[in-house]
Amino acid sequence: NVGRPQDPVEAAWAIIMPRRTVVEIPPVAVASATPNPGVAGQTINFFGGASYHPNPARTIVKWEWDLDHNGTFETVGVTASRSFPAVGNYPVTLRVTDDGNPALTDTETITVVISLPPVAPTAEAGGPYNFCTNRTPWFLDGRGSVNPDEGRSEPGRPPDTIIEYSWDLDGNGIFGEVTGPTPNVTAFFAVRPDPYLIQLKVTDNTAASYPSSQLPNLSDTDTAQVFVRNGTDPACSCVTNLVARPKPGKADLTWTWRAGAFSYNVYRGTVSGGPYVKIGTATAPGLPGTGVFADMGPLTASVTYYYVVREVAINNDELCQSNQASATPPAR
Numbered sequence: 001n002v003g004r005p006q007d008p009v010e011a012a013w014a015i016i017m018p019r020r021t022v023v024e025i026p027p028v029a030v031a032s033a034t035p036n037p038g039v040a041g042q043t044i045n046f047f048g049g050a051s052y053h054p055n056p057a058r059t060i061v062k063w064e065w066d067l068d069h070n071g072t073f074e075t076v077g078v079t080a081s082r083s084f085p086a087v088g089n090y091p092v093t094l095r096v097t098d099d100g101n102p103a104l105t106d107t108e109t110i111t112v113v114i115s116l117p118p119v120a121p122t123a124e125a126g127g128p129y130n131f132c133t134n135r136t137p138w139f140l141d142g143r144g145s146v147n148p149d150e151g152r153s154e155p156g157r158p159p160d161t162i163i164e165y166s167w168d169l170d171g172n173g174i175f176g177e178v179t180g181p182t183p184n185v186t187a188f189f190a191v192r193p194d195p196y197l198i199q200l201k202v203t204d205n206t207a208a209s210y211p212s213s214q215l216p217n218l219s220d221t222d223t224a225q226v227f228v229r230n231g232t233d234p235a236c237s238c239v240t241n242l243v244a245r246p247k248p249g250k251a252d253l254t255w256t257w258r259a260g261a262f263s264y265n266v267y268r269g270t271v272s273g274g275p276y277v278k279i280g281t282a283t284a285p286g287l288p289g290t291g292v293f294a295d296m297g298p299l300t301a302s303v304t305y306y307y308v309v310r311e312v313a314i315n316n317d318e319l320c321q322s323n324q325a326s327a328t329p330p331a332r
């Protein structure tokens with residue numbers, strides 16, 4: 001419209017247009033359920049910790065769930081759980097809220113499927129994994145995988161169970177580099193210092209336990225990230241002073257609680273270097289600046305137990321692993 005008198009409507013529009021439009025990016029809600037599918041009456045666990053914020057200056061500060069699909073978010077937390085009484089499809093919605101002003105939200109709705117057996121297992125690949133070059137060996141952990149109809153079968157048939165854990169470590173879609181629920185992968189990743197996406201495939205024995213279904217063995221896959229970190233990386237040196245003090249039947253753990261740390265998961269094993277089993281979580285320092293955890297066992301006298309603690313972020317990601325401490329409880 002050069003050379004023309006400006007249209008009055010256009011002129012008014014130019015005045016009310018903001019000079020600069022700031023578009024705030026909302027967070028992204030990511031919800032999952034384990035197991036899904038499930039069976040009636042079984043506890044279904046919900047996880048919102050994979051939600052993320054595309055804006056690095058913002059963070060998610062609230063996770064809320066509408067577990068009964070009535071439009072109100074009655075359950076607060078990164079994790080939630082409930083069971084469903086009958087076969088059917090049940091929508092469950094996660095809402096995440098960030099720390100912006102005004103706060104921005106996002107929701108994701110997933111559908112939980114409650115079925116009659118036979119039901120496929122749900123794979124849980126664990127992670128994200130932080131493998132530190134100063135702390136070996138390194139294990140993957142698929143023990144969170146669930147077979148909803150575990151132990152069930154048609155009359156006279158073998159009970160259904162997970163018969164194979166198979167891992168694809170190099171991202172080529174071909175499984176079997178390592179097998180089993182907690183494979184040692186130190187040798188594989190020691191020569192691959194890059195972030196990796198790995199996959200776990202779990203398979204049950206439906207063909208034998210439910211032959212009249214004419215289904216094959218049922219499988220599921222899940223993905224996890226692997227980071228190989230130099231020993232000098234902050235993720236590899238968070239706790240270096242974990243100490244375990246044995247007592248008859250138990251052990252007391254202490255370590256330096258990093259200022260600002262959200263919580264620590266506590267792990268125990270009976271083989272030096274692992275794999276370990278999670279035995280609890282410390283959500284606050286037991287003493288000023290000190291993490292304290294009492295492993296009440298009961299622990300067996302003269303057996304050596306090995307411990308590590310892992311710092312955990314608010315979204316449940318484990319950030320790092322401590323030094324290993326050990327304790328050999330005496331007889332009473």
Ligand SMILES: [Ca+2]
Nearest residue numbers: 066068070072
């Ligand atoms: Ca609700």
Ligand SMILES: [Ca+2]
Nearest residue numbers: 119120149204
């Ligand atoms: Ca099954």
Ligand SMILES: [Ca+2]
Nearest residue numbers: 168169170174
């Ligand atoms: Ca492969």
